[in-house]
Amino acid sequence: MSLDKHGKAAIRAVTSTDVARMAGVSQSAVSRAFSPDASISARTKQKVLAAAASLGYRPNRIPAIMLSGRSYMVGVVIGGLENPFYATALERLAVALRESGLQVLLVHVDDALTLDSALDQLLSYRIDAVVTSLAIGSKSVARALSQLRIPVVCFNSSLVGPWISTVNSNNHGAGLVAARLMARRGVTHPVWLAGPVRNTASRARGEGFCHGLREAGMPVADLTRLQGDDTYDSGYKAVIDLWKRNIRPDGIFSSNDMMACGVIDALRERMGLLCPRDAVIVGYDNIPQAAWRSFDLTSFDQHTEQMVTRAMDLLDEALGAKDTPLSRTHVVDAQLIERGSTACSE
Amino acid sequence: MSLDKHGKAAIRAVTSTDVARMAGVSQSAVSRAFSPDASISARTKQKVLAAAASLGYRPNRIPAIMLSGRSYMVGVVIGGLENPFYATALERLAVALRESGLQVLLVHVDDALTLDSALDQLLSYRIDAVVTSLAIGSKSVARALSQLRIPVVCFNSSLVGPWISTVNSNNHGAGLVAARLMARRGVTHPVWLAGPVRNTASRARGEGFCHGLREAGMPVADLTRLQGDDTYDSGYKAVIDLWKRNIRPDGIFSSNDMMACGVIDALRERMGLLCPRDAVIVGYDNIPQAAWRSFDLTSFDQHTEQMVTRAMDLLDEALGAKDTPLSRTHVVDAQLIERGSTACSE
DNA sequence: TCTTGTTTTGCATAGCTATGCAATCTGCAT
DNA sequence: ATGCAGATTGCATAGCTATGCAAAACAAGA
Numbered sequence: 001m002s003l004d005k006h007g008k009a010a011i012r013a014v015t016s017t018d019v020a021r022m023a024g025v026s027q028s029a030v031s032r033a034f035s036p037d038a039s040i041s042a043r044t045k046q047k048v049l050a051a052a053a054s055l056g057y058r059p060n061r062i063p064a065i066m067l068s069g070r071s072y073m074v075g076v077v078i079g080g081l082e083n084p085f086y087a088t089a090l091e092r093l094a095v096a097l098r099e100s101g102l103q104v105l106l107v108h109v110d111d112a113l114t115l116d117s118a119l120d121q122l123l124s125y126r127i128d129a130v131v132t133s134l135a136i137g138s139k140s141v142a143r144a145l146s147q148l149r150i151p152v153v154c155f156n157s158s159l160v161g162p163w164i165s166t167v168n169s170n171n172h173g174a175g176l177v178a179a180r181l182m183a184r185r186g187v188t189h190p191v192w193l194a195g196p197v198r199n200t201a202s203r204a205r206g207e208g209f210c211h212g213l214r215e216a217g218m219p220v221a222d223l224t225r226l227q228g229d230d231t232y233d234s235g236y237k238a239v240i241d242l243w244k245r246n247i248r249p250d251g252i253f254s255s256n257d258m259m260a261c262g263v264i265d266a267l268r269e270r271m272g273l274l275c276p277r278d279a280v281i282v283g284y285d286n287i288p289q290a291a292w293r294s295f296d297l298t299s300f301d302q303h304t305e306q307m308v309t310r311a312m313d314l315l316d317e318a319l320g321a322k323d324t325p326l327s328r329t330h331v332v333d334a335q336l337i338e339r340g341s342t343a344c345s346e
Numbered sequence: 347m348s349l350d351k352h353g354k355a356a357i358r359a360v361t362s363t364d365v366a367r368m369a370g371v372s373q374s375a376v377s378r379a380f381s382p383d384a385s386i387s388a389r390t391k392q393k394v395l396a397a398a399a400s401l402g403y404r405p406n407r408i409p410a411i412m413l414s415g416r417s418y419m420v421g422v423v424i425g426g427l428e429n430p431f432y433a434t435a436l437e438r439l440a441v442a443l444r445e446s447g448l449q450v451l452l453v454h455v456d457d458a459l460t461l462d463s464a465l466d467q468l469l470s471y472r473i474d475a476v477v478t479s480l481a482i483g484s485k486s487v488a489r490a491l492s493q494l495r496i497p498v499v500c501f502n503s504s505l506v507g508p509w510i511s512t513v514n515s516n517n518h519g520a521g522l523v524a525a526r527l528m529a530r531r532g533v534t535h536p537v538w539l540a541g542p543v544r545n546t547a548s549r550a551r552g553e554g555f556c557h558g559l560r561e562a563g564m565p566v567a568d569l570t571r572l573q574g575d576d577t578y579d580s581g582y583k584a585v586i587d588l589w590k591r592n593i594r595p596d597g598i599f600s601s602n603d604m605m606a607c608g609v610i611d612a613l614r615e616r617m618g619l620l621c622p623r624d625a626v627i628v629g630y631d632n633i634p635q636a637a638w639r640s641f642d643l644t645s646f647d648q649h650t651e652q653m654v655t656r657a658m659d660l661l662d663e664a665l666g667a668k669d670t671p672l673s674r675t676h677v678v679d680a681q682l683i684e685r686g687s688t689a690c691s692e
Numbered sequence: 693t694c695t696t697g698t699t700t701t702g703c704a705t706a707g708c709t710a711t712g713c714a715a716t717c718t719g720c721a722t
Numbered sequence: 723a724t725g726c727a728g729a730t731t732g733c734a735t736a737g738c739t740a741t742g743c744a745a746a747a748c749a750a751g752a
Contacts (some may be wrong), residue, residue, distance in 0.1 A: 013415060013472075015738060026702045031740055038740090041700060056493070061470045062411050063739040066707045069359065071408070073471075076452070082634060087433035094454040098464070103471060106422070106450040108440040118444070124407045125419075125449060126359075147402070232638060265639035288428060292578060293611035294640035361708060372732045377710055384710095387730060409709040412737045 014057040023051035034059045065126060073103045074315070075122040077132035079110065083230065083258055085285040085302070086133055089155065092308045093131060100312060102128070109134065116144060123148060129315055132157070135199040151318030151326065153311050156302075158200035162325035165314040169302040169334040171201050175208020176215075177336055178253045178282045178300075183216035185280045185342060187251030190218055193238055193263065195230045195255035202230075202255040205284060209253050228259045235262025240270060250279050257283035257290045257299050264295050264341065281341040284334070296340035307332050360403040369397035380405045411472060419449040420661070421468035423478040425456065429576065429604055431631040431648070432479055435501065438654045439477060446658060448474070455480065462490060469494060475661055478503070481545040497664030497672065499657050502648075504546035508671035511660040515648040515680040517547050521554020522561075523682055524599045524628045524646075529562035531626045531688060533597030536564055539584055539609065541576045541601035548576075548601040551630060555599050574605045581608025586616060596625050603629035603636045603645050610641050610687065627687040630680070642686030653678050 016030040023030070025044055032038035033048035051057075065071045074097055081087045094104050105127055107118040115134075122130070130145065133155040145152045146161035154166045182190055192209050195202030210220050226242065228234035235254060239262075242249065254260035260283030267273040275281045283290055286301035310330040318326045362376040369376070371390055378384035379394035397403075411417045420443055427433045440450050451473055453464040461480075468476070476491065479501040491498045492507035500512045528536055538555050541548030556566050572588065574580035581600060585608075588595065600606035606629030613619040621627045629636055632647035656676040664672045 013738095017738080027739075028702060028741080029700090031738095032701090035740080039700060044700080056495070058466065058469045060472060060738065062408060062417070062472055063707080063737080065408050066412075066709095066738090067740060069707085073451075081427075081433040081437045082430060084428060084430060084433070087427040087430070091427045091454050094452055098453065098467075103467065104452040105419075106440055106452040107444065108437050120404065121444075121449065123404045126406060126408055149402070232634065236639070261638065261640075269639045288578065289635065292607065293582070293615045294607075359708095363708080373709075374711080374732060375730090377708095378731090381710080385730060390730080406708060409707080409737080412708090412739095413710060415737085 013060070014055045016057070016059070019048060019052045019055055019057045022055060023047045030057075031059075069126075070128055071103075071126045072101060073105045073125060073127045075105045075107060075119075075127040075130040077107050077109055077115070077118065077130060077134060079108060079134055080230070081108075083256070083285075084287040084289065085256070085304075089133055089304050089308070092304050093133075093311070096308045096312050097131075100316070112136075112138065112141060115141065119144060119148060123150075128319060129153070131155075131311060131315065135196070135201060138198060146325075149323075149325075151315060153314050153318070155307065155311065156201040158204075160327065162327065163318075165318060165326060165328045165330075167307050167310045167314065167330045167332065168201070169300075169307065170331050171204035171334070172208035172211070174284065174300045174334040174336070175205045175210075175253070176212040178205075179209050179212025179216060179218070181282065181298075181336070181338075181342060182251040182253070182280055183212075183218060185251070185276070185344070187218070187280055189247075189249045190224060190251040190253065191226055191242070191247070191249035192224055193226045193228050193235065193252055193254040193259055195228060195259070197227070199230070199255070205253075205255055228255065230256050230258060232258045232262040232265075235259030236266040237262075239263050239266035243271060251281075252279060253282045255284055257285045257287045257297060259283075260297055260299070260341075261289055261295050264297065275341045276343050283341075286337050290337075290339070298339045298342040299337050300334040301337050302334050303332055359406070360401045362403070362405075365394060365397045365401055365403045368401060369393045376403075415472075416474055417449075417472045418447060419451045419471060419473045421451045421453060421465075421473040421476045423453050423455055423461070423464065423476060423480060425454060425480055426576070427454075429602070429631075430633040430635065431602070431650075435479055435650050435654070438650050439479075439657070442654045442658050443477075446662070458482075458484065458487060461487065465490060465494060469496075474665060475499065477501075477657060477661065481542070481547060484544065492671075495669075495671075497661060499660050499664070501653065501657065502547040504550075506673065508673065509664075511664060511672060511674045511676075513653050513656045513660065513676045513678065514547070515646075515653065516677050517550035517680070518554035518557070520630065520646045520680040520682070521551045521556075521599070522558040524551075525555050525558025525562060525564070527628065527644075527682070527684075527688060528597040528599070528626055529558075529564060531597070531622070531690070533564070533626055535593075535595045536570060536597040536599065537572055537588070537593070537595035538570055539572045539574050539581065539598055539600040539605055541574060541605070543573075545576070545601070551599075551601055574601065576602050576604060578604045578608040578611075581605030582612040583608075585609050585612035589617060597627075598625060599628045601630055603631045603633045603643060605629070606643055606645070606687075607635055607641050610643065621687045622689050629687075632683050636683075636685070644685045644688040645683050646680040647683050648680050649678055 017027050019030045020027045030048050032040040033045045097104050109115045129151040131153045142159040142161045146163050152164045192206050194206050213220050226238050283297050283299040286299040290297040290299045314328050363373045365376045366373045376394050378386040379391045443450050455461045475497040477499045488505040488507045492509050498510045538552050540552050559566050572584050629643050629645040632645040636643040636645045
């Protein structure tokens with residue numbers, strides 16, 4: 001980085017003392033003028049605000065952080081924004097945090113290595129808590145997060161540890177529902193398209209699905225499971241692969257919508273097949289693209305707003321229980337949104 | 347918000363003095379042990395690091411902010427993350443900033459009102475600069491940003507003002523290229539699908555396009571311009587609208603890819619038309635969906651990595667010129683990515 | 693006017709680290 | 723042993739605001 005360190009040369013920022021001098025009051029008065037419930041007369045407050053406005057003074061929260069030990073900043077650790085689901089989740093989360101008077105210190109993370117150094121940096125800014133939507137759920141990540149000794153709230157993660165709370169969508173239950181839907185549609189050769197192995201939410205969806213298949217008396221063989229990596233391309237390739245291996249499913253449950261879109265495109269462009277006529281497709285996340293006419297994809301909506309609200313509750317609770325490790329879990333039901341990809345074809 | 351203010355009850359965080367006591371050295375020594383180029387013997391450093399590790403000490407940057415007046419935090423103001431283009435731009439920006447040793451203080455903004463209060467909050471955290479990808483370009487926003495008296499770097503915005511620098515893609519030039527491409531494909535009834543009126547980047551694309559059409563001797567009438575709002579739905583509706591009004595374009599240049607996808611879907615599903623056979627379509631942004639088989643959309647790639655690099659350059663420069671307002675502009679050429687939607691149909 | 697109770701104001705300080713400066717130490721040459 | 727340069731260390735302080743406490747101002751009733 002090419003940033004100089006000669007802070008000295010900087011024009012000193014306007015301070016509360018400057019304002020005080022101009023308004024003819026004490027520095028405390030200025031501070032109180034900007035504190036909502038402080039004891040100050042209307043006249044003084046007005047004088048102060050006038051002086052502040054003319055000098056362009058803005059209250060400085062940095063010293064307050066030192067005094068209170070609370071920064072009102074929350075570290076938000078994300079990844080995979082190319083998936084619209086995570087992008088809008090982040091958007092909603094940012095709004096909710098700001099409405100709670102908390103600032104978002106954002107970190108994008110590729111791998112566990114980045115995570116460690118990122119957490120170090122965040123901590124040196126004395127963040128109050130961490131919120132993350134990272135789907136990876138390794139033990140080492142859990143350990144790293146627990147060691148921070150500040151509240152951590154995870155989305156769709158199976159991380160467990162002393163300071164870690166979680167908001168999950170009902171992945172297993174959704175898998176069940178998907179299986180039952182396929183049974184109703186007369187599917188005889190179902191396939192499960194899994195996300196990355198370390199994505200525990202994806203795994204839960206798959207387990208629920210298999211569970212539901214067995215319940216309905218449908219075959220659950222090795223070839224029922226297909227490995228993807230949550231991208232459109234992996235969904236596309238998965239279909240080509242199936243056909244190469246002479247497997248012809250008539251129902252595919254995909255761990256996320258991006259892969260499902262890839263599946264639909266591969267079926268249509270490469271195999272000349274249409275859903276739901278030739279195969280029934282179900283996705284997960286209900287991203288905007290699922291509703292696009294080209295896909296018209298049945299999917300599970302995770303109710304991000306609700307999950308974010310729950311996350312904020314957990315966060316408030318954990319922040320309230322100062323320095324006491326808390327581990328709560330909330331489960332939000334995912335809602336099946338039926339579209340053309342599972343319509344009755346008769 | 348339901349956060350308590352009794353910071354007093356908190357367990358005091360581990361401080362450099364604690365570490366110093368344990369290591370049997372002065373507090374200064376601890377500080378130096380964590381400063382890369384400080385004068386400290388290897389032995390002392392090791393003692394300090396050992397003590398720090400055993401106590402779980404993390405250097406605290408907050409006091410340093412007070413001393414140096416620099417927080418090494420940059421306010422990132424965003425909106426419209428449902429567009430994958432902005433989502434990945436944010437991702438890349440976050441990575442680049444962190445690599446420069448800067449933290450990202452994220453704010454999501456819906457309207458100008460939110461912006462004002464958001465900027466106030468950011469400033470109270472003493473951010474060093476602002477980076478924004480907001481497409482809106484009103485005078486009042488420019489004024490608000492200029493008043494911060496800290497460097498501002500904008501993406502694809504036409505904001506001008508004392509502290510404001512900009513990185514733009516060559517919107518006008520891309521419009522020209524799109525027009526010429528259509529001319530080569532024998533388009534006779536071109537249409538321009540515009541983004542929100544206040545989006546100046548979109549306007550520039552449209553102007554370039556019209557310019558190019560005239561240059562090629564193609565008709566530029568009122569009905570050449572169609573109003574959208576950058577969403578898939580608005581693209582979809584635009585086509586239906588055209589057909590209702592009995593306008594039958596054979597070439598559509600869309601201000602962004604999301605709308606273009608809507609256009610393609612509407613043509614296919616509602617009109618039974620295919621591109622490029624019945625109409626040539628060109629989008630902008632080159633979002634991942636443009637490459638999806640259902641769309642196979644010709645588009646302009648904005649080279650986000652390059653734009654982000656340029657933005658970082660401008661930022662470094664502006665931060666280097668401490669307290670001196672700077673206004674630079676960089677233009678990065680958008681690259682035409684030709685796909686099926688403009689393939690030669692003969 | 694005096695008392696009493698309430699509101700408002702100012703003083704003084706805590707909070708933690710980085711850094712200039714002076715003091716001390718180390719190693720080496722004389 | 724002495725002197726000296728360079729390396730290392732510690733001392734003391736700045737940076738800005740919020741807040742407890744005491745002082746002051748004010749209001750109102752007697």
